[in-house]
Amino acid sequence: MASQDSFGAKGTLDVDGQSYEIYRLDAVKGEGLDVESLPFSLKVLLENLLRTEDGADITEDHIKAIAGWDASAAPDQEIQFTPARVIMQDFTGVPCVVDLATMREAMAELGGDATKINPLAPAEMVIDHSVIADVFGSADAFERNVEIEYERNRERYQFLRWGQGAFDDFKVVPPGTGIVHQVNIEHLARVVMVRDGVAYPDTCVGTDSHTTMVNGIGVVGWGVGGIEAEAAMLGQPVSMLIPRVVGFKLSGELPAGSTATDLVLTITEMLREHGVVGKFVEFYGEGVSALPLANRATIGNMSPEFGSTIAVFPIDDQTIDYLRLTGRTDEQLALVEAYAKEQGLWHDPSAEPRYSERLELDVSTVVPSLAGPKRPQDRVEVSAAKDSFRAALKDYVDEGDSDPDDAAKASGYDEAVEESFPASDSPSHEGGNGKPVHADAPHDAGRPMKKTKISLDGQEVEIDHGAVVIAAITSCTNTSNPSVMIGAALLAKKAVEKGLTRKPWVKTSLAPGSKVVSDYYDRSGLTPYLDKLGFNLVGYGCTTCIGNSGPLIPEVSAAVNEADLAVVSVLSGNRNFEGRINPDVKMNYLASPPLVVAYALAGSMDVDLFGDPLGQDQDGNDVFLEDIWPSPQEIEETIASAITSDMFGESYADVFKGDERWQSLPTPEGNTFEWDEDSTYVRRPPYFDGMPDEPEAVTDIVGARVLLKLGDSVTTDHISPAGAIKKDSPAGHYLAEHGVEQRDFNSYGSRRGNHEVMIRGTFANIRLRNQLAPGTEGGVTKDFTKDGEVTSVYEASASYQEAGTPLVVLAGKEYGSGSSRDWAAKGTALLGVKAVIAESYERIHRSNLIGMGVIPLQFPDGKTADDLGLTGAEIISISGITELNDGTTPKTVTVKVEPAPGTDMAHGETSEFEATVRIDTPGEANYYRNGGIMQYVLRNLLRG
Template sequence: MPLELDVTAPASKDSFGAKDTLKVGDASYEVFRLNKIEGAERLPYSLKILLENLLRTEDGANITADHIRSLASWDPKADPSIEIQFTPARVIMQDFTGVPCVVDLATMREAVTDLGGDPDKVNPLAPAELVIDHSVIIDVFGRPDAFERNVEIEYERNRERYQFLRWGQGAFDEFKVVPPGTGIVHQVNIEHLARTVMSRNGQAYPDSCVGTDSHTTMVNGLGVLGWGVGGIEAEAAMLGQPVSMLIPRVVGFKLTGEIPAGVTATDVVLTITEMLRRHGVVGKFVEFYGESVGQVPLANRATIGNMSPEFGSTAAIFPIDEETVRYLKLTGRSAEQVALVEAYAKEQGLWHDASHEPAFSEYLELDLSTVVPSIAGPKRPQDRIELSDAKSSFRKSIHDYVDGEDVTPHTKMDEASEESFPASDSPSLSFAEDDAAPVTSSAANGASGRPSKPVKVSTSDRGEFVLDHGAVVIASITSCTNTSNPSVMLGAALLARNAVDKGLAVKPWVKTSMAPGSQVVTDYYTKANLWPYLEKLGYHLVGYGCTTCIGNSGPLSDEISAAIQENDLTAVSVLSGNRNFEGRINPDVKMNYLASPPLVIAYALAGTMDFDFANQPLGQDAQGTDVFLKDIWPTAQEIQETIDYAITQEMFTKDYADVFDGGERWKSLPTPEGKTFEWDAESTYVRKPPYFEGMTPEPAAVTDISGARVLAKLGDSVTTDHISPAGAIKPGTPAAQYLTEHGVDKKDFNSYGSRRGNHEVMIRGTFANIRLRNQLLDDVQGGYTRDFTQDDAPQSFIYDAAQNYAAAGTPLVVLGGKEYGSGSSRDWAAKGTSLLGVRAVITESFERIHRSNLIGMGVIPLQFPQGESAASLKLDGTETFDIAGITALNDGDTPRTVHVTATKADGTKVEFEADVRIDTPGEADYYRNGGILQYVLRKMTQA
């Protein structure tokens, strides 16, 4: 597609005569009618969105009449094989992934000039909006000034990045920035930025988007087709490149029944996540339909759509209906916009009809009345646990984290030893060891027993207490998934009120935090007069952003951190987020559980995962009567009455009236000017990346891989959190050494996410996750490998070994298991892999986004033959690899397989045919060019 094409006003060839006019009130819009295409009426909602997209952007070259016919005649049962080009209406970003996008765009402007092109062509052609929500860290908590202090620290840490983003907002057309302290990107998207139906340059068409965060799918709840892509794909989309994709299989998910009392939207989404992950939906669309769809509130739909990456689908969408329109009105969209959405959806057959069942590839069904309270963990969101089984499940899982310690046998305990710490208004009470029995000894351990290592901790502000394995040290209400949902947020606040009224208190070792997804939450908490109760339990406002869920939980107190580290305690976090992967939440915490906001508070009151809410009291009231969770759980009626009273349209219109303004802190930042950025050679946050250095107008020929060594041999479910730099920068690591060498104090290291604009830091943090298990080493966790450039191949930091391999001219490969690259759409998981010198990744299976991102960075994704693995082929990672057949790409074809020869130290060889996971011709073009940005850049200079 020519990059000059303005995607907001495409000149369609209109081969089917679908162009027409739609009148809504006094306005008229150009539309492309789906009823002009035979077969359109039988398509699922999501494919109708794609069909309209092709009709509107048909250019006779990239998008042809044959593509449109192929989609209209879609065979639900066929495996995906037909490539189409999808042109999203807009791009949405968060700052962790958005900063590298703007860095790359700034670099491309210079590279275009060097190749003789026009730098002004490097400009978004469709709306691109970036929300700064990933940079606030919970340094301060549990006090009234926590929010102000955290924002202040955030600005101090991220001054350079924020100045750079302000420059980008002025330098690039169609690029807007939502400043810090406003809300979480996906919640801001559904509450304000999403249009549902776009209206631009006289046209009306379905809103659609790609985003640089995997949870972009939250907007699916609003009927908007969108999903997460890597930053490199997002940049290409901003520059007019369509997204190359195969027409997917669509899973129809029928909803029936009603959610029972005591069950939350979080419980529903964890159940759906478990069902769909078990069913297998990677690379597929999921679409919800049926008689109960209309009964699912928009906030619940958004919660379900948000978790799409957790069950692996590309999208998880709800169609437009009256509930969609109601939500658009509530959130302050204009009357004209609301009228357009309803009229357009009904005119185009996009309005949900519960009596009509579209054709689907596969079918699932959930009776909502069967859902029960649940949590998920301790390391994957799809590992659902019924709340009634939480204690026994924890006791089984703890053995995976604690080996060789005494297991306390089951003994009959008196009532006192069954109790939690006594409730208190004061967090500074001192407790004797015997008082701490439920956390530190064998109380109600069960027949199997559990490991126990009681450790006395003395703190300056919270008194003395005893910690043991299973202690909940973080209980955080956070994340876009649940903080967008008034039913669970008000449910948590009402539970807090009831707990305080009963005299209960959070245990003194629990770090509590409240990080809403938008300022509207604060407004309705205030109107409902519920803030005082939350704050009484330590749930003060800490920031509007993705905090604990992305590893910005902030440090534990020094005394608690030291006790955990020195005694190797297995501590626990409970959060209302969507991600609980190993090493993600906090370096001191090994086990992480996802739960609804009310249950987060419940676990903060309990203080331990070794707790049975049905049979163990949370404490006693003033009369000495045991208080159980059921005694403080609010009723569904009370929650709904509070929603009806406390939430108004005016809250949304007021809070979003100046959403791009940012206040004095933002506006007072000194901002560079000019179309090209003046790079600061001393900056440790924003540096010019090396992607285009030495780039020629024509790509060099693709070559086979010879004499490669294994940088890492990894197991199943290795996530992009394991690969991409994320969380805190640990002292002593290559990234920390780099910062120290550049004069940065330890206290100012900040997080990897905040330094994504500096490739030097990010390369050093790739594969450096503290929980990474590289099977080249025995029983070692972290960013280490064996360095085969040295005698006896000693243990080395992965970065250091990669530098030695690069100096020796040795290419690298990575071996992996199933579901390689699952998790967030982290572009640095691919960028870092490429910049370390990895040429190929060979796994049993890939998750969609990471596979695409690898190709976008010039790394070839390969899969072991069906049914085979590194283990079955007896590969231990010490081999030298030769990969032949890649050069077939030079002839314009993509080989189905390539021949891999792994030679062991004794000269024996293991040979196999690896499947090439370059799935579309467009992806082949990207790989031939060394990456997607190089491809776009060359097209730009040739236009």
């Protein structure tokens, strides 16, 4: 549909003899309108509205609202943003294709044309989340892991090959190619799109929260739930409020010894402390020009860890250089530069756009850092990591562990020494006798200890609390950045040359984000050194960061579980939430790739990397980290000699073709999918069962029971099924009943196309604490249909649904923070939850709940469930929701709390409170009235 073009913005742009139609931003003029000083990101949104103005959903007033944006105002203006394309990974993308296939059947059943269910915007999927690091530390690890991956996921891959053929404008990057976000910035992203002769900014939404990595190359894009992505694929705009924009001014350059990872962890800490949830973050200033594109992508990638919607960098010479390096055509390079300069999207280091809030960082002050043991924003300077670990350890050990004072006394350790030279202030070995001050102090002094002997490879070793059992170079965050990847490999080279080896209890792995990384490792001659330390290639995909770390070394796993050790993973990723990385590992730290290698050599978090030796060389001399840390010059020289544009061209020449395994998969045909009733991977979901062609009236919630009562910071990682499927879990029982052997259970992520498995894994995280069942961890609750019996969340849900009882969830602050996962909302809805009442929400999860027909409510300001006397044993009714039937959205609804028979309530009498309705936009209200976003889209397409 052509734009109404109220401002006469349509024009042409000539680039090297090629003419493009564009919508000029400088045409938007009028009283109170100031386009020139808008932030980069809002200029992109403004162009989007100019080009899609239809006079109904997008009007002249919406365009004026952005052009006249009040930087100081709270967001209150809704707009309809139409992303240029959709990017998916297979964990979250498979349910999208499953839902589209189901929608095709539902459309046919309602008398419509099934082929109308088809992507109307380019949709691309990269299969990167299914590889697991089962095999490591060997030359054939990659081949064996890929073979296992295909064996486990054959049904899913056949289904995706069907989708690639059945749906127009849907492309699949096969397994073993790379990580979605790295493939996006290296190949898929256009920066400036051209379609039907119109040039416009490349924008995208993705089914993974780290879609924001593309912000690093000047593309405005962010993660959404799978259901929102499906709507975008079907031509539906994304409803959003014009956000506040935080300007983050950079100056200076990174000092020697600090990496892009250290920079991003510093920025994460700053922005989390400042508060940027739901806001755009935009980087500007002289320091941006000095920041390599790869570092920008690393920062953009971590936007979800800040809490912001995006973390974007404007377009400049660094952008063009990167596009050239990664093999984009000369025609594309010329278009991007000409378009950006014509539209005021080219970065001016001296400009001061109008921002809602501002922060500044002198990059030269960044120091080596980690983040952990359980949140990305918990930054720790490497110099203080040992002390920080010891302070955190008390939260992870049993009271029966040995007392630190007893340990010190038993060893003869002199406490006066510790008082004279606190660990955090210990001088380095430079200028001294070549050893740290505490070289003779016992390793276990000052903390609980539980030394456990195990036999590995014919030798007896000891592990203890803090043992590093996983050291993984993994995740899109860092593997796309040559400086830290080359840095890690050079460190490995120097370590091997000194005779150092990884500790035998450490599971090491290397999972690059694209084949280009392996190419430049090979070309620089660094691969053998990584292999020597056990960092052999395990796959091209997202492994450890999403829980696909695979099992620990068996002897280590047995010792950890038998002694209940609080062991550690160190990974170059972006997520380290509890229970995410590996079920045996309690403490998780994010670090740069070089530090991952260093901790594999050290073997413990209970070391001072700057003061303690990593080991001894061939002559018995201590080797310290600074002895093997590569200089910036070494890294730059290696990059210059090893990385060329041709490498990217060769790697991506046939990126959608796949290898022989992919090409030989039997592929179903037809416009609709033939479901296999025996499949345990892909099943038709029930979202459209019995759905009428017109929505039924919204009803109030009466006589509900509480399924879970949760505290603060419950993330979607706590809610959404993830990781390995345990034999004794509800999902494990389901698979066993369907004839699946435990060895073939695979992960929840790989079975996201089977709602029966996913329901059973919702709220099943091993670290979830449900206050309704105090003293427990994991997916358990009280079933009040069975006199308060403690059982699994799924089994309790089934009992309530059989009894016709609606359910609610009570929660604290920041409910649903973490990854933008559709199954956190889908699972909640399919468990029979009709409402969530929380103190505050993360943006994406709140929206996704509405998209699945679950109403998000908020406790009165400053009040908690405990303040209101809620124990979770009450009967809850919610009235006032029916106002939505009148076309309005109520600001509040009344929550009535009644004592349940046979329970001991705090007050023992009926009470009421007003809860805020967190349906924030008219578009969200339409989704809720229809029972969800998919039902809304389907009905609109049916009418159309």
